[in-house]
Structures are given as structure tokens and as C-alpha cells.
Amino acid sequence: MPTPNNLPADGVVNLVNELLGKAISRRASDVHFEPGNHEMKVRYRLDGVLNDVDSLPAALAENMVARLKVLSGLLTYRTDVPQEGSFPADSQWEKDGRSLDIRVATFPTIWGERAVVRLLYSVGTVNELDGLGLPVDLVTDLRRAVEKPHGLLLVTGPAGSGKSTTLYALARYILAKIPGRSVVSLEDPVEQRIEGMTQIQVSPYGELNYIRAMRSLLRQDVQVLLVGEIRDAETAHIVVEASLTGHLVMSTLHSGDPAEAIVRLLEMGIAPYQLAGAISVVCSQRLLRTVCKSCGGKGECEDCSGIGYLGRTACGQIAVMDETLRQAVLARRPVGELRRMLNERGSDLATDAKRLIEQGRTTIDEVMRVLGAA
Numbered sequence: 001m002p003t004p005n006n007l008p009a010d011g012v013v014n015l016v017n018e019l020l021g022k023a024i025s026r027r028a029s030d031v032h033f034e035p036g037n038h039e040m041k042v043r044y045r046l047d048g049v050l051n052d053v054d055s056l057p058a059a060l061a062e063n064m065v066a067r068l069k070v071l072s073g074l075l076t077y078r079t080d081v082p083q084e085g086s087f088p089a090d091s092q093w094e095k096d097g098r099s100l101d102i103r104v105a106t107f108p109t110i111w112g113e114r115a116v117v118r119l120l121y122s123v124g125t126v127n128e129l130d131g132l133g134l135p136v137d138l139v140t141d142l143r144r145a146v147e148k149p150h151g152l153l154l155v156t157g158p159a160g161s162g163k164s165t166t167l168y169a170l171a172r173y174i175l176a177k178i179p180g181r182s183v184v185s186l187e188d189p190v191e192q193r194i195e196g197m198t199q200i201q202v203s204p205y206g207e208l209n210y211i212r213a214m215r216s217l218l219r220q221d222v223q224v225l226l227v228g229e230i231r232d233a234e235t236a237h238i239v240v241e242a243s244l245t246g247h248l249v250m251s252t253l254h255s256g257d258p259a260e261a262i263v264r265l266l267e268m269g270i271a272p273y274q275l276a277g278a279i280s281v282v283c284s285q286r287l288l289r290t291v292c293k294s295c296g297g298k299g300e301c302e303d304c305s306g307i308g309y310l311g312r313t314a315c316g317q318i319a320v321m322d323e324t325l326r327q328a329v330l331a332r333r334p335v336g337e338l339r340r341m342l343n344e345r346g347s348d349l350a351t352d353a354k355r356l357i358e359q360g361r362t363t364i365d366e367v368m369r370v371l372g373a374a
């Protein structure tokens with residue numbers, strides 16, 4: 001085995017500890033270790049945005065990544081293939097009794113291996129429906145949908161738009177409000193542990209994928225099913241089938257707005273009459289960074305590390321399946337027409353974002369960054 005050089009081994013260990021420790025104390029969601037020609041960039045994702053935090057000599061890159069691989073149980077001698085692993089946080093990083101899982105993914109590049117460390121905080125995140133920042137009417141519609149015994153509730157948006165946080169909040173609401181319902185989740189990965197819900201970790205390419213897990217679960221007297229994500233047509237079909245056969249199903253879809261989500265499901269081969277019968281509500285959401293309260297957004301204080309923003313809040317749009325929408329789905333109306341129809345009868349994402357600008361909670365720049373329009 002070749003011994004790491006360039007820096008004493010414990011130097012690398014300390015440096016990795018320090019960088020991860022700082023990331024955790026600033027509540028970063030990801031830490032990037034990106035090797036280049038002359039340097040290795042270290043970046044933290046804070047409130048959804050990547051920020052450069054350090055630049056290290058390129059000579060250190062290999063050992064830094066090797067250290068992360070050792071921690072997460074990966075093969076240090078394989079540098080030519082992507083690898084994924086994880087490790088529980090050391091007690092030195094656990095603050096206020098909150099624990100976290102640390103996931104490491106490596107990828108070979110022309111400058112050596114790149115590593116992304118994902119930090120999953122199991123407690124301390126927003127868990128209540130009312131605390132997500134979504135408008136009151138939308139939350140009321142979500143509550144109504146989950147109080148029904150069956151139907152499909154979809155949350156849509158791009159990666160990192162807080163979809164799973166909303167599903168977790170809904171699951172908590174169901175468990176508290178309607179005890180006695182059997183609630184099961186299929187997730188990849190399990191991001192938060194929820195008391196009272198049977199949580200199953202699925203692996204999309206392994207033995208227990210979404211499809212296989214769902215087929216078996218439907219024979220297990222499950223009433224409420226949380227499916228992490230609809231990634232393909234087959235999953236979409238089972239999800240729709242389950243909600244048409246007396247189950248309440250909650251899931252997420254990677255798509256822009258409710259109109260786009262509906263059209264995507266039709267394109268996946270779901271029959272219009274099935275979709276119109278299954279869907280109860282489609283909610284679309286985005287996360288917007290909130291203005292730092294300590295410095296009023298000037299970016300002059302330690303609380304926000306000089307960024308001017310601290311924390312995030314959600315804006316959203318919801319489409320409730322009513323007779324008009326049902327007819328539009330049955331007639332396979334094109335996405336533009338569906339969108340106009342839905343936007344006319346309620347608040348769209350941009351309008352809801354304005355609410356947050358007017359309240360001084362976020363800025364026009366931030367809305368532009370996230371929605372592309374303000």
C-alpha cells in the first residue's frame with residue numbers, strides 16, 4: 001500500500017475535520033472538494049447556493065479525497081470509477097444533541113478525484129406545514145387532500161426545492177391528526193426519521209427498487225404511502241393504480257409547475273381518465289433565500305457569513321382537481337393551455353414570490369435567480 005505523502009497524515013485528517021466541522025456549524029447541505037490544475041477548491045452549499053470557502057494546493061487533493069474515502073468505507077485504490085459511501089458523524093460534530101448522516105460521492109476527473117459530501121441533518125429542520133413559508137390557502141388545500149382516505153398528492157419542483165420536506169411535514173400532520181392510519185414511506189435516501197411511520201430505504205438499481213417495494217406493500221394493508229419520487233413510467237403507473245384502489249399516495253415529481261407535471265404523467269402513458277381520477281392536488285414549490293435579519297441583508301455580519309441571506313422559505317402554487325381541470329385532462333389539453341387555466345384561477349409561483357418580496361422576507365434578485373422572472 002502506498003503511503004500518503006505531501007502532508008503528514010494527521011495534517012490531512014485535521015484539515016478534513018476542520019472543513020467538515022465548519023460546514024456543519026454553518027449548516028451547509030453539501031461540501032464540494034473540486035480538484036483543478038493548480039488548486040483544489042472547497043465549496044459549501046449554503047441555503048441552496050454554492051459558496052467558495054477555501055482553495056488548497058492541488059498536491060493535497062489526492063490525500064484529502066483519500067481521507068474522505070477511508071471515512072466512508074470506499075476503496076481508496078480505485079480512483080477510476082465513481083463511488084458512494086456514508087458514515088455517521090463523529091460526536092465532535094454533533095451539536096445540541098442533533099445527529100447527522102454524512103454521505104460521500106466521488107467521481108474521477110482529469111485533475112483527479114472530485115468528492116461531494118452531503119450532510120443530512122436528522123433533527124432541527126422545519127417539520128411543520130405552517131412553518132414552510134407556503135401560502136395559507138395552499139396549506140389548507142394540502143391538508144384537505146391528506147385528510148381524504150385516497151387520492152394522489154404530488155409535490156413538484158426541481159432538485160433542492162424542498163419537496164421532501166413538504167412530504168415529511170404532511171406525513172407528520174397525518175400521524176398527528178388521524179392516528180391509526182398505517183403510513184409507510186419508500187425513500188432514496190431516508191432524509192429524516194419520523195416516529196410512527198414505517199420508513200423503507202429503496203435502491204433504484206438494487207433488489208428493492210420502488211416498483212418491487214410498492215407491489216409488495218400494496219398487499220400489506222397500507223393506507224398511506226409516501227413514495228420519494230416518481231422517476232419513470234412504471235413507478236407512475238403503480239402510484240396511480242394505488243391511489244385509484246383506495247390508498248392515499250404522496251409523491252414528488254421533477255417538473256416545473258402543476259401543468260407540466262400533469263402533461264408529463266400523460267406522456268408517461270397514464271390514461272387521462274386514470275390521471276383525472278387519481279390526482280387530488282398537484283403542488284409546485286421553490287425555495288427562496290430569506291434576507292438576513294441581523295444585518296438587514298447588507299451582508300455585513302457573521303450570522304450570514306457576509307452573504308446577506310440566512311435560511312430559506314418556500315413559495316408555491318397548487319392545482320386542485322376539480323371539474324374544470326378534470327375536463328381539461330380528459331381532453332388532453334396542451335401544457336400552455338393548462339398553465340393559463342391554472343394560473344388564472346389562483347396564485348402562480350411568481351405571484352406568490354411577490355408576496356415574500358412585499359413582506360421583505362426575500363429580494364427581487366433572489367426571485368430572479370430561482371424563478372428566472374420576478
Ligand SMILES: [Zn+2]
Binds near residue numbers: 300301304306307
Ligand atoms: Zn447578515
